[in-house]
Each structure stands twice: as C-alpha cells, then as structure tokens.
Amino acid sequence: MVEMNERKKGILKAVINEYILTAEPIGSRTISKKYKLDVSSATIRNEMADLEDLGYLQQPHTSAGRIPSDKGYRFYVDSLIDVERIPESFEEMIRKKYLERKKEVQNIVQVTSQMLSQLTRYTALVASPSSTDYYFQHLQLVPLEGKKITIIVVISSGLVQHQTLTLQHRPSREELGNISRLINDRLQGLPLGKISSEVLGQLERELKDHSIFRELYRSLLTVLTEEGLSQEWGKIHLDGATNILEQPEFSDLEKVKVFLKLFEQEDILRQLLNRIPAEGLQVVIGGEIPLQEMKDCSLVVADYSIQDTSVGKMAILGPTRMNYPKVIAAVNFMAEVISKVMREED
Amino acid sequence: MVEMNERKKGILKAVINEYILTAEPIGSRTISKKYKLDVSSATIRNEMADLEDLGYLQQPHTSAGRIPSDKGYRFYVDSLIDVERIPESFEEMIRKKYLERKKEVQNIVQVTSQMLSQLTRYTALVASPSSTDYYFQHLQLVPLEGKKITIIVVISSGLVQHQTLTLQHRPSREELGNISRLINDRLQGLPLGKISSEVLGQLERELKDHSIFRELYRSLLTVLTEEGLSQEWGKIHLDGATNILEQPEFSDLEKVKVFLKLFEQEDILRQLLNRIPAEGLQVVIGGEIPLQEMKDCSLVVADYSIQDTSVGKMAILGPTRMNYPKVIAAVNFMAEVISKVMREED
DNA sequence: TCTTAGCACTCCTCTGGTTAGAGTGCTAAG
DNA sequence: CTTAGCACTCTAACCAGAGGAGTGCTAAGA
Known part of the structure; x- marks a missing residue:
C-alpha cells in the first residue's frame, strides 16, 4: 500500500503551486526542472503515479500531465499552504475607505465586496446582516x-x-x-x-x-x-463578476453563461452562503460546494462582526485552481478590519 | 443613378426583418421564397445590388448574403417600421409592481430596469434623477x-x-x-x-x-x-446584462468581456446616456453611439417624468440587429407608465 | 425596358487525415 | 531505490479537399 511521505508532499505542493500559476496540466519534467527537489523526472513520475493512486492528483487523459483533484486541494489547504499576510499598511487605507462613506450597512457591504474583489481579482460575495x-x-x-x-x-x-x-x-x-x-x-x-x-x-x-x-x-x-x-436586508452584494472571465477555465462561453446567470439570482447565492457554517474562515473546495454548477470552483468564506456580534458573511468565489494563500489572507484581513472599524465608538 | 422605390423599400424591410430573426446574412432566394413579392430571386438580386450601392445593405464577403448597414437600419427605423403596441392589460400589472414597493426613486429605477429587460430580453439601463x-x-x-x-x-x-x-x-x-x-x-x-x-x-x-x-x-x-x-443619485441601474449572452453576435468571448467590463463602469454609462438628447424617444444606431465599443449595438432611449418634470432616462441596449418594433414599444410604454404612476397623488 | 433562367465563379465552412510534441509507463542498468 | 532510455498514447494544430450557399453576368423572353 502506498503511503504519503515528505517527498510526496513536496511534489504535491509543487504540482499545485505550478498548476495555480499556469492552469496547464503539470508534467514530471517541469517539476524536476523548476523545483529543486534533487530527483530525476522519472522518480517524480513514479511518485506522481502514487499520488494519483492516493487520489490527490488526476490525469485529464493518458499522456497529459497531472492536475490536482478536489482531495488534493483539500490536503494542500489543510496541510501544505504557506500562510501569507496582507501588509499592515493596507489597513489604514482600507479603514479610510470605510470612514469616508456613510456608515451604514449597505455601504459597508458594498465597500467590502469592492475591496475583496480588487484585492484578489476573483469574484466577491458579501451578505449583509439579516434584520x-x-x-x-x-x-x-x-x-x-x-x-x-x-x-x-x-x-x-x-x-x-x-x-x-x-x-x-x-x-x-x-x-x-x-x-x-x-x-x-x-x-x-x-x-x-x-x-x-x-x-x-x-x-x-x-x-x-x-x-x-x-x-x-x-x-x-x-x-x-x-x-x-x-427587500433591503439580507441582500447579497456581488463584485468583480467579470473577473471570472480572466480565468482560463472560463474560456468556454457556456460556462460563463451559467455563472453570470447564477450571479443574477440573489436567492441562490444567499442560500449558498447560509449553508456554509459560519465560524471563522472556511475553505470549500469544488464538489464540496452545495451547488452542482460550482463544482469547478472554490469558496473562501468568513463571517464578520458589527459591534462584536457576528452578523454576516463574506466570500471569495474563484476556480478551484485559485491562489489560496492570497485569497485566504485577503478574506481574513477584511473580516478583521471590518470588525475593528465597526467596533469603534465613532 | 439608382434611386429608392417602393419595391426596394419592400426588399430592404424584408431583409432587415429576416436578419433580425436569424442573424445570418440573407440571400436573394430566401427573400423571394419567404416573402410574397412576386418577383424572382434574380430580380431581387439586382435590387439588392442597388441597395448595396445606396449604402443600405452590405456583404460580409462576396458569395454571402446581405446584411443591413447602419444606414439601412436608420432608414428602417425612420420609415419602414411597423409600430407595435404593448397590450394595455400589462399596464395594470406593471402599475402594481410599482405600488407594492416603497415609492422611492431607488425603487422606481430598479423596478423599471427589471421590467424593461424582462419585456425586451435585452439589457436595460435606467438613470435615476440627478439631485x-x-x-x-x-x-x-x-x-x-x-x-x-x-x-x-x-x-x-x-x-x-x-x-x-x-x-x-x-x-x-x-x-x-x-x-x-x-x-x-x-x-x-x-x-x-x-x-x-x-x-x-x-x-x-x-x-x-x-x-x-x-x-x-x-x-x-x-x-x-x-x-x-x-454617490446615491444620478446612479445608473442596469439589468439583464447576461441577456447579451443569448445574442449570437456575442458568441465571441472577447466581445462579451469588453461589454461586461463596460457595464461595471457606471460613469461611462452615465456619460453615454447624458450625451443623448432627451426629448421623447430616440433610437441610436451602431456607429451613432458615442462609444467605439458599442458600434455593433443600438440604443433605444426615452426620458421619464416624475410629477410631470422630465428627470431621468431609460434605455435598452441590444445588438444593432435588435427587434426595433418590440423594443420601441416597450420603452415608450414604460416611460408612459412611470410618468402616469408618478403623477398620481397617492 | 424590365424580368428571369442559367451558369460560372467565389468564398466560407466543415471534414478527415496527418503530424509534431508533450508526457507517460515500463524496463533494465547503476 | 533511482534513473536513463524507449516505445507508446493522446491531443492540438495544420492542411487539403469537398460541399454549398450565394453572387454577378449574360442572354433570352415578355
């Protein structure tokens, strides 16, 4: 029976990092050249075959490179990820954004989704508090x-x-x-x-x-x-919808259609966010998303607080191949900044 | 020198109607078979060649059928169109839509754009009044x-x-x-x-x-x-953005991108509407639109009144090949209904 | 003079087959 | 256990040729 080991982890991480960058199936040669793992491509080939048996990688077809499976991403997110931090210096800038607008829920939600989609270049969803x-x-x-x-x-x-x-x-x-x-x-x-x-x-x-x-x-x-x-509350604010168009996985017009139609149906999005447990930050990958149409996407969700009470959720939606470290950092950061800004007594 | 005559008008109208329906270049045979003009395809061929010389039709390439030019559409809209009427029965339904919501500008604008895009299956733009x-x-x-x-x-x-x-x-x-x-x-x-x-x-x-x-x-x-x-006023409300995806002229992903990006830039849309004179109903065709990116589209614009004062504009944006009779009817109708609803003393 | 049948010609689009290339799995030697 | 070598697989890109739609022109007929 094959088992996970350090080298396999390294290779898995390399494959996923590379795939996130290029969106192309990754071959053994690419890994052995680009990442200093000190083994030949043949060895990597063997390990990759094992990783496939373990369910972490898959092949679109024989004679193509490997791409990560949902299980692979899950392992990556849970165990392999390098945590990023958004520079503190951003905080002041974003705080200003909040303060220069009227301090109402509608505005908070709007500014937040804008910031999130700009920070990540994916699509941002923010649910405003329910009444x-x-x-x-x-x-x-x-x-x-x-x-x-x-x-x-x-x-x-x-x-x-x-x-x-x-x-x-x-x-x-x-x-x-x-x-x-x-x-x-x-x-x-x-x-x-x-x-x-x-x-x-x-x-x-x-x-x-x-x-x-x-x-x-x-x-x-x-x-x-x-x-x-x-009518006004519990609204979902969506931003950066067109960012998905930049993703190569959406080069198919049919897919784009499905998504953009989905984005116009607020109730579906609201349901989606409601179905995700709201404690801290959650990553929901591919098939884990309770929406068939989104099986090739991932969601990074966090809840935010006003006056120290958790009242709403924010999320980034992107392809499963999204840049998890960056997105997780951004969502975490925004949730914190909101909570801080909304706790203050001004 | 070739001149316009009744038969040419009939053929031009037939070509445009057919093209609006199919989005494919129209050949002489199609016209002679589908429309009872009592002339052979050869005659129609000659007339179509004349209409091309006159600038009303154009050929994507030799050995293809004809499609209308901007000038052709212009003539069609100004002189050939059969005016449609939206059944009065709709009025009561739509009036209800307005009354069951709070009677505020934000809502009026929102409901209007929804109605317009549903009625026409194109993209609706509604500018709310400026302060x-x-x-x-x-x-x-x-x-x-x-x-x-x-x-x-x-x-x-x-x-x-x-x-x-x-x-x-x-x-x-x-x-x-x-x-x-x-x-x-x-x-x-x-x-x-x-x-x-x-x-x-x-x-x-x-x-x-x-x-x-x-x-x-x-x-x-x-x-x-x-x-x-x-920040709140003079806003543009947009609805049915994804309707453009149903149009065959947007089967090219690049075009779709350009448009959806455009739709996210409210100031550009506002400028666009402002640049169109606001008396009654206007049809702006193809290159007449002061936005390079929209040269393959048309706009049907009308102004609406609150308390008998013209305060804002509404528009339908669709391909130049849009169903003008239907869209013109819809825009006219909505402008009237709003003005009626907003004149009443309740 | 206007209409129309006939025909040669043009140009696009679709199809099938071939090729180049990337990547694999397996084998055997180090 | 690692790795070089090699045969094999599969896709994507390219190309040629056929098919078809539609035209313009010509010449005959009304």
Missing part, C-alpha cells in the same frame, strides 16, 4: 406638504428605514406626535424579528380611536417586519 | 443612544436622505430642536443644486455660537450637496 440581528429604537412621523407624511424608523447602530405615504386628510402635528409616542412606547427595544404582523395588529386594536393608525398599518409592515425588510 | 431636480424640504435631527444622532433630510416628493454621526457630547433635545429649526428656516425650499458648501459655510458663520453645527457641517455636506449626493 433579526437588530432592535427597534425610534420611530418618527414627519409631515410633508399636503397629506403626505414620512415614516422614519431608526434601528440599532443608527440604521434607518423610511417610507412616504399619503393620508386621507392632512394630519395635525399633535396627532402625529401622539401616535408616534404611542408606537414608540410599545415597540421600544424590541428585536425586529419579534415585530410581527401580530404585534402590529394588537397595536391597531388598542389604537382604534386613532384613525390614522389604520392608514399607517400597511406602511409600518413594510418598514418594520421581516417581509418588508427582506 | 439638481429637487428641493430641500425639511431637516430633522433625531437623537439616538449616547452621543449619536441621525440627520434626516426630506426632499421634495418624499425622498429621504439620512446619515448618522457621533457628537462630542450628548446633545439635549432642546439644542437639537433649536439648531434644526434654524437650519430649516434657512434652507426651506432651496433647490439642492443651490445648496453649496458656500451656503453652508455662511450658515456656519451665523451659527458659530452653536458648537454642534461645526460638528454637523461635514455630514450636512454629504447629505445635502451635489458631491455627497452624487
């Missing part, structure tokens, strides 16, 4: 011209939802003040996940002498409850 | 926990901008009330285009005994002035 992580804080009814008013809801960490509607009659300032005070008293501090149509329904019954509430009802549903919020 | 079309209406300072406050600015037609910031000290309700009253008095009714850093600077000088204003200053800039607003 269940937040608390109701304050509601304000602002009268506009005529019969119009704007409902403004402030949610923990200064996130704001708003909606404009037209009432049956022009409301008095008093009227609005009264009703908003009542609503505020009732909802203060409730987690958004708990504010269901039931809670609002009950409130409606209690406030039935305030005819305005009936009119507000539908809008409040939109601004406060799960269903309404899901 | 200069709006007026300041109301500012509200909402205190949050600790030293945080949210600035909420309501702009004409119920559009809302907001930003959260942290002050040096916890402000009193009074303090906030005072300063917001002062700001409101000053800015009431001003067009956003007029609210420059000068206006705010002057306000700062006047309010120098209110130390808070100094802290608000930067945030107000972001929420109120051109530079800050441009």
Whole structure:
C-alpha cells in the first residue's frame, strides 16, 4: 500500500503551486526542472503515479500531465499552504475607505465586496446582516406638504428605514406626535424579528380611536417586519463578476453563461452562503460546494462582526485552481478590519 | 443613378426583418421564397445590388448574403417600421409592481430596469434623477443612544436622505430642536443644486455660537450637496446584462468581456446616456453611439417624468440587429407608465 | 425596358487525415 | 531505490479537399 511521505508532499505542493500559476496540466519534467527537489523526472513520475493512486492528483487523459483533484486541494489547504499576510499598511487605507462613506450597512457591504474583489481579482460575495440581528429604537412621523407624511424608523447602530405615504386628510402635528409616542412606547427595544404582523395588529386594536393608525398599518409592515425588510436586508452584494472571465477555465462561453446567470439570482447565492457554517474562515473546495454548477470552483468564506456580534458573511468565489494563500489572507484581513472599524465608538 | 422605390423599400424591410430573426446574412432566394413579392430571386438580386450601392445593405464577403448597414437600419427605423403596441392589460400589472414597493426613486429605477429587460430580453439601463431636480424640504435631527444622532433630510416628493454621526457630547433635545429649526428656516425650499458648501459655510458663520453645527457641517455636506449626493443619485441601474449572452453576435468571448467590463463602469454609462438628447424617444444606431465599443449595438432611449418634470432616462441596449418594433414599444410604454404612476397623488 | 433562367465563379465552412510534441509507463542498468 | 532510455498514447494544430450557399453576368423572353 502506498503511503504519503515528505517527498510526496513536496511534489504535491509543487504540482499545485505550478498548476495555480499556469492552469496547464503539470508534467514530471517541469517539476524536476523548476523545483529543486534533487530527483530525476522519472522518480517524480513514479511518485506522481502514487499520488494519483492516493487520489490527490488526476490525469485529464493518458499522456497529459497531472492536475490536482478536489482531495488534493483539500490536503494542500489543510496541510501544505504557506500562510501569507496582507501588509499592515493596507489597513489604514482600507479603514479610510470605510470612514469616508456613510456608515451604514449597505455601504459597508458594498465597500467590502469592492475591496475583496480588487484585492484578489476573483469574484466577491458579501451578505449583509439579516434584520433579526437588530432592535427597534425610534420611530418618527414627519409631515410633508399636503397629506403626505414620512415614516422614519431608526434601528440599532443608527440604521434607518423610511417610507412616504399619503393620508386621507392632512394630519395635525399633535396627532402625529401622539401616535408616534404611542408606537414608540410599545415597540421600544424590541428585536425586529419579534415585530410581527401580530404585534402590529394588537397595536391597531388598542389604537382604534386613532384613525390614522389604520392608514399607517400597511406602511409600518413594510418598514418594520421581516417581509418588508427582506427587500433591503439580507441582500447579497456581488463584485468583480467579470473577473471570472480572466480565468482560463472560463474560456468556454457556456460556462460563463451559467455563472453570470447564477450571479443574477440573489436567492441562490444567499442560500449558498447560509449553508456554509459560519465560524471563522472556511475553505470549500469544488464538489464540496452545495451547488452542482460550482463544482469547478472554490469558496473562501468568513463571517464578520458589527459591534462584536457576528452578523454576516463574506466570500471569495474563484476556480478551484485559485491562489489560496492570497485569497485566504485577503478574506481574513477584511473580516478583521471590518470588525475593528465597526467596533469603534465613532 | 439608382434611386429608392417602393419595391426596394419592400426588399430592404424584408431583409432587415429576416436578419433580425436569424442573424445570418440573407440571400436573394430566401427573400423571394419567404416573402410574397412576386418577383424572382434574380430580380431581387439586382435590387439588392442597388441597395448595396445606396449604402443600405452590405456583404460580409462576396458569395454571402446581405446584411443591413447602419444606414439601412436608420432608414428602417425612420420609415419602414411597423409600430407595435404593448397590450394595455400589462399596464395594470406593471402599475402594481410599482405600488407594492416603497415609492422611492431607488425603487422606481430598479423596478423599471427589471421590467424593461424582462419585456425586451435585452439589457436595460435606467438613470435615476440627478439631485439638481429637487428641493430641500425639511431637516430633522433625531437623537439616538449616547452621543449619536441621525440627520434626516426630506426632499421634495418624499425622498429621504439620512446619515448618522457621533457628537462630542450628548446633545439635549432642546439644542437639537433649536439648531434644526434654524437650519430649516434657512434652507426651506432651496433647490439642492443651490445648496453649496458656500451656503453652508455662511450658515456656519451665523451659527458659530452653536458648537454642534461645526460638528454637523461635514455630514450636512454629504447629505445635502451635489458631491455627497452624487454617490446615491444620478446612479445608473442596469439589468439583464447576461441577456447579451443569448445574442449570437456575442458568441465571441472577447466581445462579451469588453461589454461586461463596460457595464461595471457606471460613469461611462452615465456619460453615454447624458450625451443623448432627451426629448421623447430616440433610437441610436451602431456607429451613432458615442462609444467605439458599442458600434455593433443600438440604443433605444426615452426620458421619464416624475410629477410631470422630465428627470431621468431609460434605455435598452441590444445588438444593432435588435427587434426595433418590440423594443420601441416597450420603452415608450414604460416611460408612459412611470410618468402616469408618478403623477398620481397617492 | 424590365424580368428571369442559367451558369460560372467565389468564398466560407466543415471534414478527415496527418503530424509534431508533450508526457507517460515500463524496463533494465547503476 | 533511482534513473536513463524507449516505445507508446493522446491531443492540438495544420492542411487539403469537398460541399454549398450565394453572387454577378449574360442572354433570352415578355
């Protein structure tokens, strides 16, 4: 029975490194020449045959070089990888990027996915927090011209939802003040996940002498409850989609089509990220991805925190042949920077 | 000298219709068989040669059929096209789409581009209004926990901008009330285009005994002035980018790349739309588009109104070989529906 | 004078076969 | 156990030739 040994590990690592660079099957001669392993190509040939028996390498066809299998990549990621670090100097630059924009979830998500895709040259996915992580804080009814008013809801960490509607009659300032005070008293501090149509329904019954509430009802549903919020929250932000076009594995137009179509279906992407356990950094390789169409890709996923609570996930999607050290470093780095920036009290 | 006549027009129309359908060069035999023009293929051959001399048709190479030139399409669009109508019945459906979402510019733009790309199966571009079309209406300072406050600015037609910031000290309700009253008095009714850093600077000088204003200053800039607003406004929303992949003219991966990259550069798209005069519906064909990369495409552009004021543009981008009657109908229709929906007083 | 059948010609595209090259596995010697 | 040598395999690239679609031109017919 063949077994793994140090030399085999070295060869496996060399093959994978080389394949990541060239995207071409790697022959024994290439390895013996480029990497100083002090053995002949024939020896490497033998070892590579063993590595194939062990399932770490595979041949596209006889008389071609070897390419890594999913199992090979898995071993590489778990045991062979040289950890890279993103220079600390980047941190200040990226921190600035965050601070020069409005500090809202939508922006954080957007900037993060941009940074990630620029840093790695692959496709970045960032899931924004779902509403269940937040608390109701304050509601304000602002009268506009005529019969119009704007409902403004402030949610923990200064996130704001708003909606404009037209009432049956022009409301008095008093009227609005009264009703908003009542609503505020009732909802203060409730987690958004708990504010269901039931809670609002009950409130409606209690406030039935305030005819305005009936009119507000539908809008409040939109601004406060799960269903309404899901339109804006739990969104997936995607960046650098066209980066996949630079990868030789996507020189086939059909494949490109499949992917770009996939990218347009947010719910599928959201499901995908949700299915990956969210502790620290995860690498999901090839067939391990719960999406048949992505069997030739890998995902590097990490969760990020706002105010020290893990609220969302970010991921890089690239070919299985991706530059793991670089991508892992980038994702780790970004997750850390976000968490730092979002912990600060400014 | 050859001249245009009715038969030539009929043949040109037939060739273009057929080419729109098949994307293959059209031969004389195809025309004489499929379209009842009661002449032989030889006659059509002669006429087609004339149409080529006139510049309406061209041959990819001798011994191939003819394809329309830009000039051919132009003539077709201006004089030969059969106007289609989108069934009225769609209107109610689409109106619903608008009403079930929050009635904000961001949403209107988003829904519109979705509808357009679904209706036509090409790529839709919608430019949201630029801030200069709006007026300041109301500012509200909402205190949050600790030293945080949210600035909420309501702009004409119920559009809302907001930003959260942290002050040096916890402000009193009074303090906030005072300063917001002062700001409101000053800015009431001003067009956003007029609210420059000068206006705010002057306000700062006047309010120098209110130390808070100094802290608000930067945030107000972001929420109120051109530079800050441009981040969110004047945005281009794009939908159905992958629809171009279905077009045989994009079977070349290089072309696809160029386009998808282009689609990621919002400023270029914005410029593109801005350069097209905005009265009613415009068809811009092939080389007429002020972007070299799009010389094999056409644009169908229309402007849309909110409250009877033209504020933005929508466009369909497809190959020059696009189905003009259908696209023109769709764009016209959507522009009308928006304008109707946005004129109503609810 | 206009239309049309006929025909030679052009040019693209598709097919099949051949070749060059890269890489292998195996064998036998060091 | 390592390695040089060699026969073998398989692909990708190239090329030639056939097939076919479509043209332009000519000459005859209406």
